[in-house]
Amino acid sequence: MDTLIGDWIGRIAEAARSGRPLAIRGGASKAFYGGPEQGEAFDVSAYRGIVAYEPTELVVTARAGTPLVELAAALAEEGQWLAFEPPHFGPAATVGGMLAAGLSGPRRQAVGAVRDFVLGVKVLTGLGEVLSFGGQVMKNVAGYDVARLMAGSLGTLGVVLEVSLKVLPLPVAERSLRFALDEATALARLNQWGGRPLPISASAWHDGVLTLRLSGAAAAVAAAQRELAGEALGDAEGEAFWDSLREQRHSFFAGDAPLWRLSLPSATSVQALGPTLIEWGGAQRWLRGGDPMGIRAAAAKAGGHATLFRGDQALKRSVGVFQPLTAPLARIHRHLKRAFDPQGVFNAGRMYPEF
Amino acid sequence: MSLQSTVADRRFAVDRQGLIRRLREVLPTPALLVEEEDMRPYDCDGLTAYRQLPLIVALPEDEAQVQAILAICHELRAPVVARGAATGLSGGAMPHPDGVLVSLAKLKKILRVDPVSRTAVVEPGVRNLAVSEAAAPHGLYYAPDPSSQIACTIGGNVAENSGGVHCLKYGLTVHNVMRVRGLTIEGEVVEFGNAALDAPGYDLLALVNGSEGLLAMITEVTVRLTPKPELAQVVIASFADVGKAGDAVASIIATGIIPAGLEMMDRKAIHAVEPYVNAGYDMDAEGILLCESDGTPEEVAEEIGRMVAVLENSGASGIRVSQNESERLRFWAGRKAAFPAVGRMTPDYLCMDGTIPRKRLAEMLQAIAGLSAKYGLRCANVFHAGDGNLHPLIMYDANQPGELDRAAAFGAEILELSVRFGGTITGEHGVGIEKIMLMAEQFTEAEIAAFHRLKAAFDEHGLLNPGKGVPTLARCREYTQARGGIAPAAPRY
Ligand SMILES: Cc1cc2nc3c(=O)[nH]c(=O)nc-3n(C[C@H](O)[C@H](O)[C@H](O)COP(=O)(O)OP(=O)(O)OC[C@H]3O[C@@H](n4cnc5c(N)ncnc54)[C@H](O)[C@@H]3O)c2cc1C
Numbered sequence: 001m002d003t004l005i006g007d008w009i010g011r012i013a014e015a016a017r018s019g020r021p022l023a024i025r026g027g028a029s030k031a032f033y034g035g036p037e038q039g040e041a042f043d044v045s046a047y048r049g050i051v052a053y054e055p056t057e058l059v060v061t062a063r064a065g066t067p068l069v070e071l072a073a074a075l076a077e078e079g080q081w082l083a084f085e086p087p088h089f090g091p092a093a094t095v096g097g098m099l100a101a102g103l104s105g106p107r108r109q110a111v112g113a114v115r116d117f118v119l120g121v122k123v124l125t126g127l128g129e130v131l132s133f134g135g136q137v138m139k140n141v142a143g144y145d146v147a148r149l150m151a152g153s154l155g156t157l158g159v160v161l162e163v164s165l166k167v168l169p170l171p172v173a174e175r176s177l178r179f180a181l182d183e184a185t186a187l188a189r190l191n192q193w194g195g196r197p198l199p200i201s202a203s204a205w206h207d208g209v210l211t212l213r214l215s216g217a218a219a220a221v222a223a224a225q226r227e228l229a230g231e232a233l234g235d236a237e238g239e240a241f242w243d244s245l246r247e248q249r250h251s252f253f254a255g256d257a258p259l260w261r262l263s264l265p266s267a268t269s270v271q272a273l274g275p276t277l278i279e280w281g282g283a284q285r286w287l288r289g290g291d292p293m294g295i296r297a298a299a300a301k302a303g304g305h306a307t308l309f310r311g312d313q314a315l316k317r318s319v320g321v322f323q324p325l326t327a328p329l330a331r332i333h334r335h336l337k338r339a340f341d342p343q344g345v346f347n348a349g350r351m352y353p354e355f
Numbered sequence: 356m357s358l359q360s361t362v363a364d365r366r367f368a369v370d371r372q373g374l375i376r377r378l379r380e381v382l383p384t385p386a387l388l389v390e391e392e393d394m395r396p397y398d399c400d401g402l403t404a405y406r407q408l409p410l411i412v413a414l415p416e417d418e419a420q421v422q423a424i425l426a427i428c429h430e431l432r433a434p435v436v437a438r439g440a441a442t443g444l445s446g447g448a449m450p451h452p453d454g455v456l457v458s459l460a461k462l463k464k465i466l467r468v469d470p471v472s473r474t475a476v477v478e479p480g481v482r483n484l485a486v487s488e489a490a491a492p493h494g495l496y497y498a499p500d501p502s503s504q505i506a507c508t509i510g511g512n513v514a515e516n517s518g519g520v521h522c523l524k525y526g527l528t529v530h531n532v533m534r535v536r537g538l539t540i541e542g543e544v545v546e547f548g549n550a551a552l553d554a555p556g557y558d559l560l561a562l563v564n565g566s567e568g569l570l571a572m573i574t575e576v577t578v579r580l581t582p583k584p585e586l587a588q589v590v591i592a593s594f595a596d597v598g599k600a601g602d603a604v605a606s607i608i609a610t611g612i613i614p615a616g617l618e619m620m621d622r623k624a625i626h627a628v629e630p631y632v633n634a635g636y637d638m639d640a641e642g643i644l645l646c647e648s649d650g651t652p653e654e655v656a657e658e659i660g661r662m663v664a665v666l667e668n669s670g671a672s673g674i675r676v677s678q679n680e681s682e683r684l685r686f687w688a689g690r691k692a693a694f695p696a697v698g699r700m701t702p703d704y705l706c707m708d709g710t711i712p713r714k715r716l717a718e719m720l721q722a723i724a725g726l727s728a729k730y731g732l733r734c735a736n737v738f739h740a741g742d743g744n745l746h747p748l749i750m751y752d753a754n755q756p757g758e759l760d761r762a763a764a765f766g767a768e769i770l771e772l773s774v775r776f777g778g779t780i781t782g783e784h785g786v787g788i789e790k791i792m793l794m795a796e797q798f799t800e801a802e803i804a805a806f807h808r809l810k811a812a813f814d815e816h817g818l819l820n821p822g823k824g825v826p827t828l829a830r831c832r833e834y835t836q837a838r839g840g841i842a843p844a845a846p847r848y
Contacts, residue, residue, distance in 0.1 A: 054712070054714070055609065056605045056606075056608050056609040056713065056714060057608075057712050057713055057714065058608060059712075079611060102553075102558075108552065109552065112526070112530060113552070113553065115558055115561055116526065116529075116530050125805070129801045129805075131799070131801055131802045131805055132798075132799075132802065133802065135777070135778065135779055136712065136777055136778075137710040137711065137712060137742070137743055137777070137778045137779055137782070138523070138710070138742035138743065138744075139518055139522075139527065139710045139739070139742050139743070139744045139779075139782035139783055140710060140778075140779040140781070140782060141515065141516050141565045141779075141781050141782065141783060141784075141785055141786070142779045142780050142781050142786055142790070142794060142797050142798075143786075143794065143797075143798060143802070143806055143824075143825065144562055144565070144566060144570075144806055144809050144810075145516070145529070145561050145562055145564065145565055146562075146805070146809070148529070148558055148561035148562075149557060149558055149559075149561055149562055151558055151561075152553075152557070152558055153557055153558075157557075168613065169611035169612075169613070170611075172611075191471050191472065191473075192471075194473060194582075195470055195471070195473055195493065195494065195495065195582055196494070196582050197582040197583065197584045197585055197650065197651070198582075199650075199651075199654075216650070216654065217650065217653070217654040217657050217658065218657070219651065219653030219654055219656070219657050220650055220651045220653055220654035222653075223651050223653050224651075263551040263552060263553050263554075264551050265472050265474075265550040265551055266472055267469075267471045267472045280552060283551055283552045284552070302550075303549055303550035303551065304549060304550065304551035305549070305551065305554060305555045307555070322555040322556065323555040325555065325556050326545075326546070328539060328543045328544070328545045329545060329546075329556065329559070332545070332559065332812055332813060333556055333557055335811070335812030335813070336557060336809065336812045338808075338812070339805065339808035339809050339811070339812050340805070340808075351556065352556070
């Protein structure tokens with residue numbers, strides 16, 4: 001494995017010399033996400049395997065090329081999992097890609113996002129250095145939290161070599177419930193329930209139907225089901241439904257119309273911007289098509305932001321994938337990029353066109 | 356080597372009179388302290404062994420005043436150190452001799468509590484507990500609960516990424532803060548995070564949490580509020596052997612339980628606390644565990660049953676379950692008063708803060724006992740056992756020549772061992788000045804250099820809290836050489 005990294009360090013130096021950036025690839029399952037890949041493909045999937053896993057420590061350390069399905073299988077054998085339900089978007093998805101994309105699934109509102117579960121990373125910077133930040137323990141405030149910074153950085157700061165993640169026990173019981181509700185009522189209910197200690201682990205509203213998932217101790221799930229009423233889904237049906245959201249196989253996500261992801265304060269009132277699918281108790285809203293500038297403005301006005309999650313290259317180029325940053329934040333971004341990848345070797349333009 | 360000297364590694368040529376004149380133009384008279392006797396109370400934080408007078412103390416009343424101070428300091432290249440309630444235990448808020456100490460204590464308005472979105476927007480000087488008190492009428496609270504929560508501020512909590520006895524289940528500060536509004540050293544307003552669950556670009560919110568006042572001045576924080584669980588109950592288990600107590604911790608997690616809190620105290624800590632607060636702890640035990648369950652009554656009953664079974668199997672010599680809320684609070688009161696209780700038994704103490712993998716708790720306790728004998732100093736142990744965060748309290752007397760140095764060396768050995776066990780030198784109290792040299796134990800020179808570059812991305816001239824958190828490369832080399840050229844003990848690539 002050392003020779004592999006050695007080769008990579010050589011390629012990084014070569015890229016810096018030639019000025020031809022490298023486009024880091026794990027399983028290419030999320031190649032659609034972010035700005036278009038530029039420069040030479042740099043396949044890092046060969047650096048794989050679980051390095052350490054100790055169920056009683058609730059920590060797993062894996063090389064970045066490890067397929068997510070392989071990691072999930074190893075955790076499931078011990079009754080544990082990645083509780084933030086990262087989307088795979090394809091069987092080849094890797095641990096490194098999961099971290100770099102920083103995407104979380106249906107349980108995000110209840111348990112946190114990828115970044116909340118990152119304990120440590122080992123990265124290969126644009127200077128060809130292998131650096132470790134964070135570690136394998138739950139609490140660690142030595143040095144700046146570079147490990148969490150890597151979550152969602154889209155490979156622009158370096159090649160993630162290894163990640164340590166907090167894992168959790170699988171929930172003992174789950175139950176999905178369905179309610180016929182209009183959008184405004186569903187949002188109001190979700191926020192009202194969110195203020196009470198109910199074991200809600202996921203929620204989704206689309207087309208007049210609110211679906212909830214309860215997770216936790218059997219007794220708590222049963223008590224909440226009695227109280228909330230609603231129509232119960234069969235176990236398999238429930239599981240298939242949440243999986244269809246997590247992996248975007250639900251019919252809402254079909255077709256070629258641009259897919260927008262709005263991240264908003266959960267109680268933001270109905271945004272009449274087009275067909276919507278709401279998740280995360282109101283905090284994540286999906287839109288198909290619509291006026292890009294109108295969407296970005298509405299998201300900003302509500303205190304959130306909008307991402308062009310899927311769309312063709314022309315649209316991405318014209319409106320940008322991510323909501324533009326304020327001037328001071330853009331400056332800090334450029335400086336941070338320079339701190340880790342001064343010659344702009346990695347994933348040029350993947351996050352913002354400027355770097 | 357004295358630790359203060361690491362702060363003085365960077366000196367700044369500041370014209371004090373000129374600086375005072377400029378600050379007088381933007382601050383009301385009472386907001387500026389320049390006489391030594393007025394500044395004296397600001398010369399240290401909770402790490403009282405290390406003291407330093409600043410050039411000037413500023414007590415701004417709003418963000419605009421903070422902004423004006425920063426702009427002037429930036430222009431004149433004067434260092435700035437932020438201070439909340441100064442309960443910090445690593446010297447993070449200790450002043451710089453050439454700079455302005457900015458107290459945020461007067462920025463203490465709770466700007467908004469929104470029960471629908473379950474958030475609160477507060478100024479940095481608001482006390483941790485005040486947030487939960489303001490949220491209580493809505494059945495909500497702010498989950499991170501450092502034992503200092505009556506006094507410590509949200510600004511300090513964010514700067515240290517503080518934890519509490521309930522963070523095993525509810526997370527640290529970084530998991531419960533949605534947005535930080537702050538000022539760059541230039542005095543420009545920046546917002547990290549927002550009112551939603553994520554923000555575009557890099558996760559700067561994660562960086563600012565735990566940045567010890569080195570990246571930005573925090574002027575406003577949006578925190579997430581959590582619904583109060585219907586019921587909470589705590590189990591106290593006594594053990595005749597601390598090793599067994601340590602193993603019980605791993606067994607509880609192994610059964611798939613994530614307790615709302617899982618704390619451990621050894622005999623010395625129990626004997627310090629019990630006469631002080633009458634919490635009802637077993638004075639005959641070598642160690643006790645406090646293990647909490649919360650949720651619906653059904654859930655709690657089920658989980659407490661499982662906890663008790665594991666604790667019995669692990670060899671607990673006695674088990675009690677809190678029978679009502681006042682008893683539960685009394686059981687916790689002992690744990691929360693552990694530091695002041697130990698403080699009554701000794702003229703001075705140092706509080707260590709390493710974190711290790713849970714499975715090595717028993718081994719670490721044994722090692723600490725050995726070190727206590729080696730250095731001839733008493734040590735009481737209070738652990739956030741559930742997440743492997745240790746607080747050995749090393750007792751010493753600063754008036755006895757050499758005792759502080761011995762206590763510091765004792766502490767350093769514990770932290771070096773923490774790193775060697777696969778852990779860290781600080782779980783929640785921060786590096787500050789106290790552990791700055793030990794950073795070289797945990798990080799390579801290349802990593803330390805990366806931290807410096809990161810810092811410069813926010814603060815080009817290094818004016819925010821200089822000499823804290825990250826040692827200079829020269830200091831790193833000094834440390835490594837003093838240790839016979841042995842590179843960091845952490846497992847490396
Ligand atoms: C008895 C006792 C018990 C404790 N228990 C715990 C515990 O359980 N868990 C825990 O994590 N800690 C604990 N601590 C440590 C301490 O209380 C925390 O670190 C706390 O967060 C510090 O808050 P403060 O307001 O006192 O900050 P200060 O001590 O004033 O400052 C701490 C750091 O934050 C920076 N800072 C403060 N305000 C700002 C701002 N507005 N902008 C930028 N930087 C700022 C300072 O420069 C300094 O580096 C305890 C301390 C004591 C004395």
